[in-house]
Each structure stands twice: as structure tokens, then as C-alpha cells.
Amino acid sequence: MAGFFKSLFNKISNQPDAEIDWDELEATLIASDLGIGLTTEIIGELQGLGRQITADDVVETTRGFLAKRLPEDIPPPKPRPDGKPFVILVVGVNGTGKTTSCAKLGAWLKVNGHSVILAAADTFRAAAVEQLQRWCDRLGLPVVTGAPNADPSSVCYHAHEQAISQGKKFLICDTAGRLHTRHNLMEELGKIRRTLAKQDDTAPHLTLIVVDATTGTNALQQTKEFHKASPLDGLIVTKLDGSGKGGIVVTIQDQLGVPPRFIGTGEEPEEFRIFRKGNFVREVL
Secondary structure (H helix, E strand, O other): OOOOOOHHHHHHHOOOOOOOOOOHHHHHHHHHHOOOOHHHHHHHHHOOOOOOOOOOHHHHHHHHHHHHOOOOOOOOOOOOOOOOOEEEOOOOOOOHHHHHHHEEEEEHHHOOOEEEEEOOOOOOOHHHHHHHHHHHHHHOOOOOOOOOOOOOHHHHHHHHHHHHHHHOEEEEEEEOOOOOOOOHHHHHHHHHHHHHHHHHHOOOOEEEEEEEEEEEEEEHHHHHHHHHHOOEEEEEEEEOOOOOOHHHHHHHHHHHHEEEEEEEEEOOOOEEEEEOOOHHHHHHH
16 A cells, blocks of 8 residues: 655655645645645644654654544454344445455455355446356355346345345345435435344344545545435445555544445455554555
8 A cells, every 4th residue: 555645755855954845745635635624733733843844753643643533443243143144234336346345345254264145236237236246256155136126125135034044144235336316325225224124123233335545535425425324334445555545534534433444455355354543554654
């Protein structure tokens, strides 16, 4: 993961006697999607040092602020003690890597020793169903599909039914691949949640939104809309592979209280891992 301060760090390091350009630093911080509020706090602390600022000062101060803003590491989902499937609802707009992330999450759970089944419930985009099917075939994961334009909640219901009867530990529902009107979004996600609750009144147990780190404030807005429609428990952040936009993770946590749970750094299944604050703070800078 390339740090979003790399060019600035090099510039300051190569000119040790030069005064820091505060406007340039502010622009760099804002461009990394840290937001104006956090940027102002970081610059204020740096200016308060009362001496010439080095590249190390910038990086360490920013790391400190990121570490304070991000939550402590959240344990990964675990199988339920009662043996019923742990249901994960995955939402997000098309183009963020949502369907691919569902498959990668399934593969991650499988590698960690858990049985998984997926529901291809993004039924209004036929390519999403085919894409998930291809991923699952490649990864050796079972997937439940419906007819084109099938009711997403019915696909989730049948997948949940199979997960229960087959004793699967996890069910991942790939759904809600569009952000049309908030009313329709709320209706659809509400129906899915009610349908899942018919067979287990505690389901779903985890609702994750997939956001693309490179889209910056769009990712914040998407999270805000989905959070209103269906309370979110966390983020899956894709394309954290050198975009220089990792700050949006902090901004979403700071403004909406939705923590990062998993990150994707590439196209391959193994380029997907649980979010660890320490690693993120070190790598993003």
C-alpha cells in the first residue's frame, strides 16, 4: 500500500533547510480524504511544535491522529454457539468491488476453517449473479442463485434455508447493488432483513458496506445513505493498493461511526484481509 505522503515526504526530506509549505501540506491532507476538520487539527499540532518541521514530524503526528480516530481491532466474525448460520449482509453500489468482495470474504472464512454458502441476491444486475457464480466456482464455494430479476429477498431466504439444513457456519448475501432512491433502497433492504428473520429472528448478524477507497467523498456519501436504510456494522474497503486515498476510512469512522472491518488491496482472493489498525496506520503513511 503506497503512502499518500510519499511525494511530500521526499520533498521535505530532500530539502531539510526549507520551510514547510503549509498550504501544500493542507492540500495533501485534504486530497487524502482526511477531511477539513482532521486536517486542521493535524496542522495545528504541527505548527504548535514551535520549530522547523521535518518529514518525520508530519508522518508521526498524522499517524497519531489516525490511531486516535480509528477503533481498536474488532475480532473477526465467529461461528455461533447455537450452530445456526452467522448471516452477513453485504451492500454497496455497483462498481465498488462488492460482488468480488463477497467471494473474497467467503474464501477468507473458508481458509480460516469455516463452512460458507453465498446468496447471489443482486438480481437486477445479471452480470453480478454470473460474476459471483464464476468466483464461487473458482474458489470452491457453494452459491444459491435465482432467476433473472428474482426477488432478492427470496434468494436470501432459500440460501438461508440451505445454510440451516446443511449446517453451514456462515451465509453471505450479496445484495443491493444500486443506490436508486432512498425509499426503494430502504424498502428492499428492509424486506431482506425481515425475510432472513423469518428463519432466525437474530439475522442478519453483520451488515457490511463495500466502498472503493479511490472514490473519496463518494464513499462517505454512499455509506451515509446505506446506513440510513440499513444500519451498518462495518466497511469492506477496496482498492487500498496505492491510490493515496486511505484517509476516507478514517473520515467514515469519524463522521458516521462505521468502522473498517476488512480491506482489499488487489484482484486476487488472497489480497483480502481483516482490518488491523496498527498495520493500516503504518502502511497508509
